[in-house]
Amino acid sequence: MLEKLGDTLKKAMSKIAGAVFVDKKLIEEIIKEMQRSLLEADVDVKIVQELSEKIRKKAEEKIQGLEKKEQLIKLIHDELVEILGKEEHKIAIDKKKKPFKIMLLGLYGAGKTTAAAKLALYYSKRGLKTCMLGLDVHRPAAPEQLEQLAAKVNLPAFINKQEKNPSAIWKEFEEKIKKYDLVIIDTAGRDVLSSALIHEISQLHKEISPELVILVLPADIGKAAASQAQGFKKACDINGVIVTRLDGTAKGGGALVSCQETKAHVLFIGTGEKPQDIETFDPSSFVSRLLGMGDIKGLLEKAKLAIDEKQQAKMKSRMEEGKFTLDDLYDQIKSMQNMGPLSKVAEMIPGMGSLKTKMPNVFDVQETKLKKWRYAIDSMTPKERESPELLNSNRISRISKGSHVSANDIREMIKQYKLVKGFISESSASGLGQGQMDRKTMEKLAKKLGRKGLSGLGL
Ligand code: GDP
Numbered sequence: 001m002l003e004k005l006g007d008t009l010k011k012a013m014s015k016i017a018g019a020v021f022v023d024k025k026l027i028e029e030i031i032k033e034m035q036r037s038l039l040e041a042d043v044d045v046k047i048v049q050e051l052s053e054k055i056r057k058k059a060e061e062k063i064q065g066l067e068k069k070e071q072l073i074k075l076i077h078d079e080l081v082e083i084l085g086k087e088e089h090k091i092a093i094d095k096k097k098k099p100f101k102i103m104l105l106g107l108y109g110a111g112k113t114t115a116a117a118k119l120a121l122y123y124s125k126r127g128l129k130t131c132m133l134g135l136d137v138h139r140p141a142a143p144e145q146l147e148q149l150a151a152k153v154n155l156p157a158f159i160n161k162q163e164k165n166p167s168a169i170w171k172e173f174e175e176k177i178k179k180y181d182l183v184i185i186d187t188a189g190r191d192v193l194s195s196a197l198i199h200e201i202s203q204l205h206k207e208i209s210p211e212l213v214i215l216v217l218p219a220d221i222g223k224a225a226a227s228q229a230q231g232f233k234k235a236c237d238i239n240g241v242i243v244t245r246l247d248g249t250a251k252g253g254g255a256l257v258s259c260q261e262t263k264a265h266v267l268f269i270g271t272g273e274k275p276q277d278i279e280t281f282d283p284s285s286f287v288s289r290l291l292g293m294g295d296i297k298g299l300l301e302k303a304k305l306a307i308d309e310k311q312q313a314k315m316k317s318r319m320e321e322g323k324f325t326l327d328d329l330y331d332q333i334k335s336m337q338n339m340g341p342l343s344k345v346a347e348m349i350p351g352m353g354s355l356k357t358k359m360p361n362v363f364d365v366q367e368t369k370l371k372k373w374r375y376a377i378d379s380m381t382p383k384e385r386e387s388p389e390l391l392n393s394n395r396i397s398r399i400s401k402g403s404h405v406s407a408n409d410i411r412e413m414i415k416q417y418k419l420v421k422g423f424i425s426e427s428s429a430s431g432l433g434q435g436q437m438d439r440k441t442m443e444k445l446a447k448k449l450g451r452k453g454l455s456g457l458g459l
């Protein structure tokens, strides 16, 4: 469900989690990525722009002090929840009101009949004596479809295959349904919201006076859900919406946001063709799932444990001065190792999991190397760590003996270290981003180091 939108948003979140600093550049990048993915999901341009502006403004005003990453992720979460309707709108079925009547409305193919069976199953599982009533007299075989679905969920459906007047069918079963707690009423649609449909709906609404009227909207209409909801609202009071077929479209985000725009609260979402494929809609948990918050939270907690803010600040100022010694490299390795096995850390980052299946050894190799480097640095004198250019072959063989790391491994480490240091002094000399490496330099560096090098160090 909403895989594409979820994927890009999750990636953006892990980018925040993995970032060294939360700065303007990062925030702008994240906003851009969010904009792209929301527009792709058919969310209205105006809403996307307003959302970006809000995130930008609040990030500037509110994000400060410790835990900036958490604050940024929470800010994005909250703003997305806001455009999806804030809190969950629960519907209460009054059991004293027998039968409690829910009338479904919608155009052809919106998913009304399917939703009738889904809702019936949903509430009967929660202990309500539930039945369905078929008032779609327009679509050929509509009663049969409801009959089949009813058999599937093992609940009664009242239908009349001959009668062409929905009011007559209502009168026919009005008494019979009184012994049920809840009746879900399926109605007819049309291709468009025509005056004939509006007339039929208002007529039935008057006769039945349902406790709840729910509009059924298919997610694939995207942001057009707003105008459709508006149209139906004019014809009849609507208590809420079911957005169906959220499983089969990239436009579902647009449909959900669009409903909120017209204050038509999404009560349920349909996530498949089967009667059990229905969920209540809680914007907050929906967004958490979309952003992969569970994973992100774990990742942030680990990152926080590993790198304390003081150390981070120290690192930053050293980098600004273009300094990077083997001590710094050592600290970086330690931080990485504090986060746990690399492969476990990678699992939590969307996209990295697949890298692990493709190249099962890559993290182990990296991990072994990091361990060796740490041992080697352990066997160096403070002077050597501060000024690695002192490391001639005599010293290297001494360190090799002391640490049981081969001279070749030590040389490779020195090579990698020099490469990173070169980049750091280069970017600090050019004054990029007050001494921070900019994204391009990082990419250049990552390319040069390849998978063999320090790319796993988060530099
Ligand atoms: P109605 O004309 O409004 O009564 O729509 P139907 O209930 O007959 O549904 C139209 C089509 O959409 C059918 O093929 C359903 O199986 C399908 N459908 C309904 N809800 C969902 C859903 O949540 N997911 C998917 N994938 N298909 C659905």
Ligand code: MG
Binding pocket: 112, 113, 114, 136, 139, 142, 186
């Ligand atoms: Mg139908």
